[in-house]
Amino acid sequence: MTAKDQTLHYLGTAPNGWAVNETVADITRSPLPPQIITLPTASKTLRLDLAKTALLVIDMQNDFCHPDGWLAHIGVDITPARAPISPLQTLLPKLRSHHVPILWVNWGNRPDLLNVGAATRHVYNPTGVGVGLGDPLPMNQARVLESGSWAAAVVDELTIEPGDICVDKYRMSGFWDTPLQSILQNLGRTTLLFAGVNLDQCVLVTLQDASFLNYDCILLADCAATTSPDFCRESTLYNVNQCFGFVADSPALLAAMGDRP
Template sequence: MELAALPQRLTVDLARTAVVVVDMQNDFCAPDGWLASSGVDVSAAAAPAAALERALPRLRGSGVPVVWLNWGNRPDRANLPPGVRHVYDPDGASTGIGDPLPNGSHVLELGSWSAAVVDGLTVDPGDLHVAKYRMSGFWDTPLDSVLRNLRVDTLLFAGVNVDQCVLATLVDAACLGYDVVLVEDLCGTTSPEFCTEATVYNVRQCFGFTTTSAELLAGLPA
């Protein structure tokens, strides 16, 4: 596939490509999820869902595997170091990882509503699911093994937050030798706009390439 991208045009082998969708889950994107319950406006996090719903069926139809990489912790939180737990509950008195929400779910817990893909996105039975426990999806998870077994070496990145978990996973992927492409409008963030601008700049400058879903769909076989 010929793909318009920045900083330069790409030729992508679809047989060796996968799309990694990061953290498009209820706790980050739903109006009654964890972030929203703590007062965060999650509309920007939910925004990529419509474009993803258009793009993913076309990618699947071209043989590109879809990997849902969602934050999903052990219920006992035994694998989480203190530093990770502190980031999400800095005063020790807020609603942190594993704590109950008003809706009865537990924050970012594997198998719970909190870790499930947000409504509005269709999950295909052939899609793959990997749970992560850090900003990066490569630490302490089978993500690298799954991708190696798929025989892919090019990764299309989507999801939230683009400046946090998406970027951390993309950087680790680049360091592991994958070719990485950030699909800008398939990503979102609740951070200020300058965080997105810095992320896009650094991806183009240091790690890989950026494109849009329009360019991606235009390049796919009919």
Template sequence: MIPIGPSPRNTWRVSGEAADLVRPAIAPRPVTVAARPKRVTFDLARSAILVIDMQNDFCHRDGWLASIGVDVAPARAPIAPLCALLPLLRAASVPVVWVNWGSRPDRLNLSPALLHVYNGSGAGAGLGDPLPGTGSPVLQTGAWSAQVVDELAPDPRDIRIDKHRMSGFWDTPLDSILRNLRVDTLFFAGVNLDQCVLHTMADANFAGFDTLLVEDCAATTNPDFCRQATILNIHQIFGFTLASTDLMEAMSP
């Protein structure tokens, strides 16, 4: 019989006369890690990491946020810990999924309300408008502004999702891709913690995924009370938080 399916983890075996619907067994790889508010054991074989919006417009000193006077130093803080963590996850065959803001060039997937959020006066450089310094259209798919920062250059094995809302699950194939990978547990990283990271994590939790935030791999350019409130909400509602160093130590042989 011939295997058929979107990924090696999610396949049938078929012939002209029969179909075997039993998916391949995925041997569990339990890992126990120090986390908050309690210790967590998860299955590494059924896990993925979502890295959200680590893009030039949010994290580069020539990007959109910097151009409107935002200090992007906090948004760059996750770069170093992610540089250490992501190769270890890839080596363990954990999917790395980049969930990046990437609007259509014609902006037909953006509402006036959403455009207003990013260009309140209507006279500034909002979504899809060229930045005065670089000329790159703000957060437009395929443009320099929407690319992952150079320090975190994605691996060819990684998966990319373009989003156009705060949540990476809204009107994107993210849910389908994760289910075809037969993933149950999601780690979260990126910016802004209290906006796109939180909303994507909330939707993942509502959809039935286990959700854990890697605290030092996520950040916000907003005041620290926003970070504190987000961590509190995660502990009370959405799951757990942990440090990348504790995760790497727990994964070590």
């Protein structure tokens, strides 16, 4: 009779995995080593744990941020949408070095648009004859915000590294009809940093939903932008600070991590 293997084998993703063998299941879920930092924000000084933190980069895609993309095609000045590129180029490597997950939450529709309702499609093609979701861009025939297309790809200036996580969304909120909530729960991340475009639309709505789901929300103001009028940005910053979380910036975060921009 052979002795049973008593080695424990890890299943799942830290800190929410189990250690198991033939006779034992260790479900204690040991926490990750804490990385406590102190971050000044517009309202309060925060103490937070980087081991419980993730960054959501929302919609930094060609359709929103590239001169050949969809917004530019319909006459929108995309210059403001490109403003987060530079601070993110500095911030992302530093966060990765502290093992903070980077989640790219991007609009990436099914080719058949079967899970996108008419009301959502109307927002982006109100006459029904324009270039809307899934339609080819005249410049290069890339299909607007279709998963896998050039139009939906992250701009070349920002690099998705192998350890990053990509989540397709199909409307303004990154939480509805997506695996984002499950991923964050498996990662044990309860503090969320927010970046991307448009600040007053997809970034704000995703942050609001995160707040309603009891995540701690921190908007990085210099890493988020909008092509909307200035009053939309001001209103968003006010409401995030007043109702949904905290407003900080990437230089303060870098300094709190012991780095400098």
